[in-house]
Amino acid sequence: MATYLEFERPIAEMTSKIEELSLMGDDADINIAEEVERLHKKRDDLVKRVYAKATRSEICQLSRHPDRPNLLDYVPLIFDDFQELHGDRAFADDAAIVGGVARFREHSVMIVGHQKGKTTKEKLHRNFGMAKPEGYRKALRLFKLAERFEMPVLTFIDTAGAWPGIDAEERGQSEAIARNLQELAKLKVPVIATVIGEGGSGGALAIGVGDRLYMQKFSTYAVISPEGCAAILWRDRKFAPEAAEALKPTAVDMQNLGLIDAIIDEPKEGAHRNVEQAAEMMADTLYKSLSELLKVPANTLLKQREQRLRDLGDFGTKA
Incomplete structure (x- = not known):
């Protein structure tokens, strides 16, 4: 059964x-086929209207939709021969970060990304996609391994943020996050980052520095979740919609601010309604890039990456 959010109720x-x-069944007085076709057209128009007027808060809900594809949903649809690699070789294997070697069409690539999980058991095992230091150190190990064997790196961001627990501190x-930012900035292979769900705070940035940054249409990218922002500023999570408007976390907002390179389109009802089509759209963009x-x-790649990072947030007038 498909899950629908409150604003998707119509x-x-x-x-x-x-x-x-x-x-x-067939009824002599009613042409069932014609009526179904008419309702399908009416539904298509309704879908366009509902998603066209979705607020920032509603897009935030879509970015964490319970049916939204995780990284491991996309892997078999986009890549071949994926071999997962585990552990940071220092403390533990953090299941919130998934990584490994795969074939992407004719290229060997290193995949690294967050994994939230679907069932309650898996979400607990994956810590809801909120990585601990060992997760980011595992990611760093894979980045350096990719550099050693001259493999491009493809990262996939989907987290509310890094795990804030005492054990992580x-x-x-x-x-661990700062080290990843530093090392990604000087990695000698192409790095392409894609936000496929939530892009939250330093937990997202730790695998989000590269030569290209893309966002799926209904993904978000912000320093904090609207609920977290509302809890801090208003001490009440009910102000999350107001916080979302202030944060401007949507893909369109990020593109207007010049913080991402492009938006990857999604099926008309979002990636959670047609994973195969969403994967195809993403694969085409990533392959071209x-x-x-x-x-x-x-x-040259390193010089361009450095300039790209220095230009972020520069809203002043150029001399």
Whole structure:
């Protein structure tokens, strides 16, 4: 059964009507096929209207939709011969970060990304995609391994943020994130980052520095979740919609601010309604970008990456 959010309720009701009518037997007084076709067209128009007027708060809900694909949902649809690699070789294997070697069309690549999980058991095992220091150190180990074997790196961001627990702080959470930022900035292979769900705070940045940054249409990227922001500023999470408007976390907002390179389109009802089509759209964008970056010499790539990072947040008038 598909899950519908509150603002998607009109779509859910229309879908239910179509399903009920489709199950009806033939009736001499009613042409079932014609009526179903008419309702399908009406539903398509409704979908366009609902998503076109979705607020920032509603897009935040879409970015963490319970049916939204995780990284491991995309891997078999985009990559071949994926071999997962585990552990940071220092403390533990953090299941919130998934990584390994794979084939992407004719290229060997290193995949690194957050994994939230779907079932309650898996979410607990993955810590809801909130990585601890060992997760980011595992990611760093894979980044350096990719550099050693001259493999491009593709990262996939989907986290509310890094794990804020005492255990993570004791093991150097901030140092692990900062080290990843430093090392990614000077990695001698192409790095392409894609936000596929939530992009939250330093937990997202730790695998988000690279030569290209993309966002899926209904993903978000912000320093904090709207709920967290509301809890701090208003001491009440009910002000999350106001916080979302202030944060401007959507892909369109990020593109208007010049903080991402492009928006990857999604199926008309979002990636959670058609994972295969969403994967195809993402793969085409990543392949085109990767093909361009692989033609750039390493020294030039590093200079362009440095300039790209220095230009972020520069809203002043150029001399």
